[in-house]
Amino acid sequence: MSRKLRMGMVGGGTGSFIGDVHRKAAAIDGMIELVCGAFSSTAEKSIASGKDLNLDETRCYGTFEEMIQKEKALPESIRMDFVSIVTPNHMHFPPAKMALENGFHVVCDKPVTLTLDEAIELQNVIKKSEKLFVLTHNYTGNPMVKQAKAMVAKGELGTIRKIQAQYLQGWLSTSLENTGQKQASWRIDPKRSGIGGALGDIGTHAENLIEYITGLKIKEIAADLGKFGDGRVLDDDGNMLIRMENGAKGSISISQIALGEENNLAIKVYGTRGSLEWYQENPNELITRWLEEPKKIYTPNGNGLHSEAMEVCRIPAGHPEGYLEAFATIYKNFSKHLIAINNGDIIEKPDYPTVEDGIRGMKFIYAAVESDRNNSIWTKI
Amino acid sequence: MSRKLRMGMVGGGTGSFIGDVHRKAAAIDGMIELVCGAFSSTAEKSIASGKDLNLDETRCYGTFEEMIQKEKALPESIRMDFVSIVTPNHMHFPPAKMALENGFHVVCDKPVTLTLDEAIELQNVIKKSEKLFVLTHNYTGNPMVKQAKAMVAKGELGTIRKIQAQYLQGWLSTSLENTGQKQASWRIDPKRSGIGGALGDIGTHAENLIEYITGLKIKEIAADLGKFGDGRVLDDDGNMLIRMENGAKGSISISQIALGEENNLAIKVYGTRGSLEWYQENPNELITRWLEEPKKIYTPNGNGLHSEAMEVCRIPAGHPEGYLEAFATIYKNFSKHLIAINNGDIIEKPDYPTVEDGIRGMKFIYAAVESDRNNSIWTKI
Amino acid sequence: MSRKLRMGMVGGGTGSFIGDVHRKAAAIDGMIELVCGAFSSTAEKSIASGKDLNLDETRCYGTFEEMIQKEKALPESIRMDFVSIVTPNHMHFPPAKMALENGFHVVCDKPVTLTLDEAIELQNVIKKSEKLFVLTHNYTGNPMVKQAKAMVAKGELGTIRKIQAQYLQGWLSTSLENTGQKQASWRIDPKRSGIGGALGDIGTHAENLIEYITGLKIKEIAADLGKFGDGRVLDDDGNMLIRMENGAKGSISISQIALGEENNLAIKVYGTRGSLEWYQENPNELITRWLEEPKKIYTPNGNGLHSEAMEVCRIPAGHPEGYLEAFATIYKNFSKHLIAINNGDIIEKPDYPTVEDGIRGMKFIYAAVESDRNNSIWTKI
Amino acid sequence: MSRKLRMGMVGGGTGSFIGDVHRKAAAIDGMIELVCGAFSSTAEKSIASGKDLNLDETRCYGTFEEMIQKEKALPESIRMDFVSIVTPNHMHFPPAKMALENGFHVVCDKPVTLTLDEAIELQNVIKKSEKLFVLTHNYTGNPMVKQAKAMVAKGELGTIRKIQAQYLQGWLSTSLENTGQKQASWRIDPKRSGIGGALGDIGTHAENLIEYITGLKIKEIAADLGKFGDGRVLDDDGNMLIRMENGAKGSISISQIALGEENNLAIKVYGTRGSLEWYQENPNELITRWLEEPKKIYTPNGNGLHSEAMEVCRIPAGHPEGYLEAFATIYKNFSKHLIAINNGDIIEKPDYPTVEDGIRGMKFIYAAVESDRNNSIWTKI
Known part of the structure; x- marks a missing residue:
């Protein structure tokens, strides 16, 4: 046993x-x-x-x-x-x-x-x-995110030219922090949250998703942050231009005052041969577009998936996996790793985020805040 | 403890x-x-x-x-x-x-x-x-199914007039059973499956969903079943007319040879004041239509939900819950019941399906098969 | 000139x-x-x-x-x-x-x-x-309907096994005819409408679309019609089973009391190699599914269309064409025909519906009404 | 006559x-x-x-x-x-x-x-x-765009805080201009196109749509333009931050090298009381979100429209109007104006774009190009 x-x-x-x-x-x-x-x-x-x-x-x-x-x-x-x-x-x-x-x-x-x-x-x-150290950038556990990463890595999209990411929420549209709501109160407090508000809470997910899927680093950023809530000292909104290390360009939009948005994390990646689009709120679809073929929609455990995606599907196609399952995949891959270590087995590190992803995230927050303080000048990450 | x-x-x-x-x-x-x-x-x-x-x-x-x-x-x-x-x-x-x-x-x-x-x-x-006996009609665990049931029960849709349900899969489009695939081989075998093929496997889910959401019983059924796969003796497809006890009419379509369909369980219910529509593959939306208002879309933990739906939401709005979570809700409600009993607490039976639902399902299968054998004559359930 | x-x-x-x-x-x-x-x-x-x-x-x-x-x-x-x-x-x-x-x-x-x-x-x-005689079954003018027909005709879907069509409206949910509304009052009157209510008004569109896309005739029908509106003598709702001449089975659902539905004409066709799905309210997408490939979405003037569809696209991809444009295609093809005749040119008859389609529609109405009068027995068209 | x-x-x-x-x-x-x-x-x-x-x-x-x-x-x-x-x-x-x-x-x-x-x-x-002078910013002719404008104007969204617009195409992903394609060749030529490439061709539509719907002027812009196509001297891609005159912030993304995109013009507007979202490729839906109510979807001639939108609907709800119809509305409103003038009638100017919109568009192009030349510094429009 x-x-x-x-x-x-x-x-x-x-x-x-x-x-x-x-x-x-x-x-x-x-x-x-x-x-x-x-x-x-x-x-x-x-x-x-x-x-x-x-x-x-x-x-x-x-x-x-x-x-x-x-x-x-x-x-x-x-x-x-x-x-x-x-x-x-x-x-x-x-x-x-x-x-x-x-x-x-x-x-x-x-x-x-x-x-x-x-x-x-x-x-x-x-x-x-x-x-072992695991950072729970949970969205990278989604099968369709794994499929996206694999497609880019295999060159199916060609050279990446354009990236758009967004993470939009609306739950801080009103001054929820004044009602004693616990989630809200620490997130707007620099002592507990750090120098980034929405940036740290959700912006790092967008940044991480971009770098995870494309395999490219964000080189520099020009940020315009908003502090719309009454008396807020941390950003609750942000619009950012980005330039990638390979010359691709793009943008990131984040918000916690985008009224009515629930948890709208999304990414689009455009290459010279194909492009892809993924929405966290509808995670069981990966939309892809091609130079000469019609739009193709991939689904977990559906036709045409790469093994990197198949591996993390738990249930047959058409049985939607959600937020918890993707989160669980982070724990599962960590568990596999730890069990192998405990057993003295030598395995390649399974795919889960770690402290290096965390450092990228912190640099992203710092660069965005610095750019914003300098009226949105381009700032290296 | x-x-x-x-x-x-x-x-x-x-x-x-x-x-x-x-x-x-x-x-x-x-x-x-x-x-x-x-x-x-x-x-x-x-x-x-x-x-x-x-x-x-x-x-x-x-x-x-x-x-x-x-x-x-x-x-x-x-x-x-x-x-x-x-x-x-x-x-x-x-x-x-x-x-x-x-x-x-x-x-x-x-x-x-x-x-x-x-x-x-x-x-x-x-x-x-x-x-206690629990029958895992798991789809009734979805928050949006609970919301649908609550809306009908409270009369928000008025008198129900028309119902459409479907459960479409394509995985038996080819003769998968001949490849030794285990899931396929028992499902096409009357000794292990019973007199219904797709009827038992997925048809009962459609039947259960109709009766669960509307609170109405199907009175009679006229069924035309298909056995499209080579050598199959059980239905792998079916089209059915239904009449409800209150005079509403409708149809059910089921299939395991609907090529390309993954797990497309869906229901539409039309009343005299409003109507609703739900798709299992996109379970986090409940589409509703109204006499004088625009279409409204409900989401788990989103605005405007009844307590029956709120109770079974696990995570904040926009964090999709899927198949496993809905399934888990059946186990959760059963667990609550059993724990209460173990503790000697007296509680109302939590909402989970039981043997009566199972008997309805069996009667549905029997009526559909009988109707089909009689060239689709109306047959009482 | x-x-x-x-x-x-x-x-x-x-x-x-x-x-x-x-x-x-x-x-x-x-x-x-x-x-x-x-x-x-x-x-x-x-x-x-x-x-x-x-x-x-x-x-x-x-x-x-x-x-x-x-x-x-x-x-x-x-x-x-x-x-x-x-x-x-x-x-x-x-x-x-x-x-x-x-x-x-x-x-x-x-x-x-x-x-x-x-x-x-x-x-x-x-x-x-x-x-020349032209019957304006306008929906056959949609580029994506032409694409669907061409795909079936070329055998890309294999043998057709299952068909679902629906035409759902809600505008007669209330007794609109009693308000003096002109559209409503003649449609519920057998002297002006014939023996079919919704059957003639929208059912024939569904029937025509099935036969147009699949190239197959409906052989027989089992119909259960509803007359839900107070005092109505013609059907305002109907559920029908159908059997096609090639052995395919399916269903048609029509309604003018499906509250909140606007003009929801839709069709799904399942074959042994592929399947397709089209919604009139979102006419610029043709959804297709395949045995081994991911879902593919075709669009007017988009990638991968057959010439039969390309020919009737007026504007570049992404510029949505709607109801009027599809309707106009009927007039356009008729015009081309008539101009050719006027010029003494000999051309193949362009693709537009004519009296034979009209006779099929009338036979469909008659068969549905007869089946319904006989408690839904199968009735030859 | x-x-x-x-x-x-x-x-x-x-x-x-x-x-x-x-x-x-x-x-x-x-x-x-x-x-x-x-x-x-x-x-x-x-x-x-x-x-x-x-x-x-x-x-x-x-x-x-x-x-x-x-x-x-x-x-x-x-x-x-x-x-x-x-x-x-x-x-x-x-x-x-x-x-x-x-x-x-x-x-x-x-x-x-x-x-x-x-x-x-x-x-x-x-x-x-x-x-009279009419500028054909045709997208403002869409009923759902009129509805959006009316909702903002009546204060239903509260104070506007955040705006996202995009106009994404992929048709210049390859060097189409080298194939002799006429549409491509003049658009990449500054002598015929002006100082903006994609900026003039599609960027002005995005700018116009923002100002039309919100009734607010863009105050300044920080632009990062791309020239991805071989040898192109004009922008074929652009990411822009915007600040509105009322303090709202946002972004615009445009592209003609967003491979696979057809004509994806879209806008999101977030206020303190509600928000809205519209996609040109699916023009017959206006998605709205609210503080305490579920998401509501408006449709042309559907429930709950303001008169400004109703007026420009041509056909009953559910009969999709497309690109040409919206374009036609510009001509129709101009025609009404001209006929009134010809008849000596005095009427309020119907709603169509004119030279002032054109000047805003030119200023937008100039500011974006200037910002881009200065490494994306904020530039007044």
Whole structure:
């Protein structure tokens, strides 16, 4: 009998959004079990959350420091294998560092840290620790995103010339932060969010998706950020021009005040031989266009997919996979990696985002903010 | 500390489609753990499947009879709470009956049994056992299906006049059964499938969706079934007229030879005040039309939902939920029910399909086959 | 200098729907000019309508008889070339017959006549007259419908097995006829509409589209018609099973009480090698599916079209053509034919519907009504 | 008897794209007849084109100068009322000026002139002439664009905060101009096109649509233009940031090398109370989103339209209107205006674009080019 990987969680108390997502995503494929957590700011609340999750009270900790120390003291056959960090941005680095330095692998929500300096320091910590680090840029887990990446990599689109990405939400159209809504209040606070508002929260997803699918780096950026909400000091909207390292040009639009938009992350990539288009809200379609052929629509487990996409499809064509499944693919590929390591198998690193993606994201935030402060001049990433 | 419910599985060995779906669906919400199974026809294969699932070898059984007996002999704190049956149709009734008679609750895939007689007998067994029985008509777990049902129930559509449902697949367009494909081979075999082919496999979903959303029973049916695949003796296609108990009229079209269709289950319901339209392949939209207002599109966790729909949304609007999530909602509502019972709480039965839905499905199959044999005459359900 | 063809119109007074459509459609391609009309039931109203159309008062007639006689008396260089009949169904046959017998070509709205007998008599009149007769089954003028027909004819879909067609409207959901609405009042009146209500008005379009695209005849039909509107004696809704001459099966659903539907004519055709799907409300897409390739979407003037479709595209890809343009293609092909005849050129008959299509439509109506009267028994067309 | 308006055309010889569009658009509503033209660069070719159009040979002229002079000499009851100019950009100003100065009204394709100076001079010519001048920004003729404008104007969207527009084509992805394709060759030539390539051809449509719908002026622009085609000196691609006079921010993306895109003009407008989205390739839908209500989709002649939109719908809901119909609405509103003037009626100017729109377009092109030359610095329009 092999065994499930054991997960400890930092953050994600009852009622949290992203903690719940991580738990469900980790559970889907039956490779991971949640064994402990420092879910909230007090031991009491943490225990209450743990109870809702059917956890043993003794493994619901008041702080991440306590969790890491006490778990480390447990027998190897019981203690957690890795930590999943689902706190606001300012609380990514401290637990990640401590967990790694104490021999635990880490899965961490994005953006990777509060500051770029932290991200770079984290990279060193990871290197020294020889532990795995996963950054949950979950959208890269979608089968149609994998298909898009594979098509570009195989040259099917030719040379990439034009890219458009957007990540549009409307949930901060009103001053939600003044109502006490927890999600809103930390996201508009630079102390917890960093120098980017929407930039960090959703902009990094758009940036990551561009670089993931095209295999190209964004070279420079010209950004015009908006702070539309009353009294907001962080961006809640942004329009950006981008230039890619290969000469391609494009734009990114992000917003959390695009009223009525739910979670409209989308990308279009145009090459000299073909082009593609993908919408996160309708994730089971990849729209492609060609010089001489009609438009073709790919679907998960449908006809004509590359193996990179087929591999991550769970269910037959026509049975829609959604947000949680894509998220779960990040956990699944990490699990495969960790199990192989635990078994002493040597495998190629499965496809999941890591600290280097996190550093790119932080550089993107920094360059966008700098460009905006300089009236949108082109700024190197 | 409360605890997860313990699931034993009948069928669903490595490589199976629906067994894997049940496991993932049961896992998502963290309320259920798989503890044992009779996954395959031999103990050896069952153990191999169990190993892939990180199960203790001693709880991987060679037959469902063995599983039920041995689990029953385990201490209450360890033994399974319920059995999940994911075998071909002819193997639904025997394990369901035995499990119920030995004190286990049952979750069973559809159609409920091989024959209508079995279904009726099962109803009695359930009644006597005082155990829960869940039939996984999974599509009723979709938030937008719940919204549709709630809108009809509240009279928002007025009197229902016209209904169209379809469930179109193309995977049996070629003679897949001759290639040794396991899914195909049992579905075209009356001994394992029953008197309905596509009728049982997907037709019952369409029938169930109609009755679930409208709250109306289909009164009679006129069916013209097709057996297009070479040598097939069961229907792989069907067109049906329906008349509802309230005077509404409509049609159902099903097919497994609708080439290129993936899993196109859809329904349209027209009333005297409004109408609605839902597509399983694009499950996160409910399209509604009105006498004097423009078309309105509802989305999970979006604006304007009734509580019946809100309750089953897991993630914020715009984060697509898919097939597995809807399936998981069946398990979740069953789990809530069972936990309440275990705790001695008295609650209203949560919304999940049960043996009565299964009997309706069997009657639908029987009426359709009879009508078809009589050159499509109207036949009472 | 060549010249425009001269059109006289019967019906279509100011405020009419279909008369205006015919005029616009005839005008688009610049090959036809309206020169005279018997637009209304009195000379006075006819003159008023003619004035709105910038016509010479002397050529606005009180009756079609007067128009035909007086135009015939005019010099050949001035008199109308053909008559366009846009009256309610009961007024199709008399003017068509008289026009043909007096040497005028005829364009006639559908259904071709009030009764099947009239249609058959008309066929004889046409044969004797040696004049052209055009039935405006306008949807066959859509480029994507031409593409669909060409794909089937070339065998790209293989053998056709399954067909679904629908024509759904909601405008008679309420008792519009009681408000004095002109369009509604004649359509529910058997004296003016014939034995079919929705059947004649829109059902014949669905029937025609099936036979046009597939090149197959409907062999028999089992119909369940609805008369949902208060006091209606003609069908305002219908569900039908169909069997094609080649063994394919399918269904047709029509309605004018499908609340909220605007003009939802659609067809799906499934073969052994491919399938296709077309929606009139989104006419610039032809969706196709294939055994081993991804879904392909064809567009007017887009990649991969057959010449039969290319020929009828007016504007570059991406510039949507609509209802009027498709309608205009019927007039255009007729015009090409007539000009060729006038010039003494011998050409193959361009693709436009004619009296044989009209007779098929009448037989369809009769068979559907007979089947419905016999509780939906299969009835030969 | 009233009469049709008489149109003379400059450009638009046999085989031209936009000339044919103007002719069809002018014909649809039966208010205009083509009576003469200077269709091509030689009298011979012009006569040949005229013959295809059923024109009198004596009114097919070799030059626009000849046309204007000779038509002026004809009796008022015969001579053309207005000139329609459908030549490449460099040939807009000369015939427009001469026509106006000789008493003819002018309809002119966009962009209004070759240079900004010309545009300003033209404005003066128009003023002096007291004749009508129409610029065919045809997309503003779409019913759903009228609805969008009306909704913004009535404050239904609240304060506008964010705007995204795009006009994406792919037809210049390859070096089409080297194949002798006429449409391509003048568009990439600064002598005939002006300082903008895609900017003038399609960018002005995007700019015009933004200002038309929102009623707001673009204040400044930061542009990054691409010249991807081999040897091209004019932009064939562009990404732009925009700032509106009211503080709203946004972006415009244009391209003629967006491979596979057909004619993808689209706009999104986000306000503090609602937002809207419109796609030219699917013009019969206006998507709107709201703070507390579900998404609503408006359709031509459908429920809930404002009178500004209803007025320009020609056919019942569900009968798609397309590119030509919207174009025709420009001609129709101009015709109504001219007829009123001819009749001595005093009416408010109907809604059609004119020279002021043309000047905005030229300023937009100039600002974008200047910004691009200065590495995308913000540049006032």
